[in-house]
Amino acid sequence: MSSSENHMTGAEISSFLASRRTTRDFLPTPIPQEILDQILTDALTAPSWSNTRPFKIAVASSEIRERISRDFLGRWENVARQSKRGWIGKLTLLLTRNGLPTSNRLVAKPYHADLKPASMRLGAELFGTLGIARDDRDARDAWWGTNYNFYGAPTELFIFIHKSLGIFAASDAGLMMENLMLSAHAHGLGACAQGAVAIWDDAVRQEFDIPKNYRLLCGIALGYPSEKKDNTFQAHRIPVEELLFKQK
Ligand SMILES: Cc1cc2nc3c(=O)[nH]c(=O)nc-3n(C[C@H](O)[C@H](O)[C@H](O)COP(=O)(O)O)c2cc1C
Numbered sequence: 001m002s003s004s005e006n007h008m009t010g011a012e013i014s015s016f017l018a019s020r021r022t023t024r025d026f027l028p029t030p031i032p033q034e035i036l037d038q039i040l041t042d043a044l045t046a047p048s049w050s051n052t053r054p055f056k057i058a059v060a061s062s063e064i065r066e067r068i069s070r071d072f073l074g075r076w077e078n079v080a081r082q083s084k085r086g087w088i089g090k091l092t093l094l095l096t097r098n099g100l101p102t103s104n105r106l107v108a109k110p111y112h113a114d115l116k117p118a119s120m121r122l123g124a125e126l127f128g129t130l131g132i133a134r135d136d137r138d139a140r141d142a143w144w145g146t147n148y149n150f151y152g153a154p155t156e157l158f159i160f161i162h163k164s165l166g167i168f169a170a171s172d173a174g175l176m177m178e179n180l181m182l183s184a185h186a187h188g189l190g191a192c193a194q195g196a197v198a199i200w201d202d203a204v205r206q207e208f209d210i211p212k213n214y215r216l217l218c219g220i221a222l223g224y225p226s227e228k229k230d231n232t233f234q235a236h237r238i239p240v241e242e243l244l245f246k247q248k
Helices: 010-019 033-043 062-083 086-096 116-130 137-152 163-186 195-199 201-205
Strands: 055-061 155-162 190-194 214-223
Touching: 010 163, 033 163, 055 062, 055 163, 062 086, 062 137, 062 155, 062 201, 116 137, 137 190, 137 195, 137 214, 155 163, 163 190, 163 214, 190 195, 195 214, 201 214
Parallel strands: none
Antiparallel strands: 055 155, 155 214, 190 214
């Protein structure tokens, strides 16, 4: 079989890739096991460092999904409540530790100035679509909290990477995740990669047997997209010129 047989054309691939968008509201409809199996099989066709596949996935559905979500939501509600109380709230958080990151503190830190404009633009445009005012802290906190219900998705995938390979493990996981999300898209499902869930790995470790050599990278919410306007949002895509370094 020649390499071009049974493949989409270049134009079809380009259009398919451009049509994938992050889903941020899901129907509760469970994902049929055979579709989930196919998507995971497709994820494993991504290239990998020495073919080591330095990642593993904890698949949370049904009761496990509910328990982890409830745990996350409890922590987030406490963080949001205490953050509004100024230094007393911060002190309470430090003393009680309820909601403090147990992994990936980076997620809770402000963006570097190089990256801040893009993230601010995303926030402004997304909140514009959702009708959330810039200074409405309660509404913004409530929206962020929906991350911890996995935007209603019936299944949350927790992506773990092997600590020994450092950035290369994260790179491999990223390639695998993109294959996974594109396959999901081709099967009529939506997905949302979620850095938001990377901060409390202990809640996931309580439910799955995860060796210490693996650290949590992020989550992926997976399921069938709803018709809600949240899913009409189209994040800005930068032109190629912005991708490239200028020559000296
Ligand atoms: C590693 C990673 C983590 C992300 N974390 C979140 C998240 O926590 N919550 C969220 O709503 N979107 C999250 N996103 C989705 C991005 O905001 C989204 O991919 C970006 O705005 C581009 O939009 P698009 O995927 O629709 O092209 C994440 C994406 C990636 C790749």
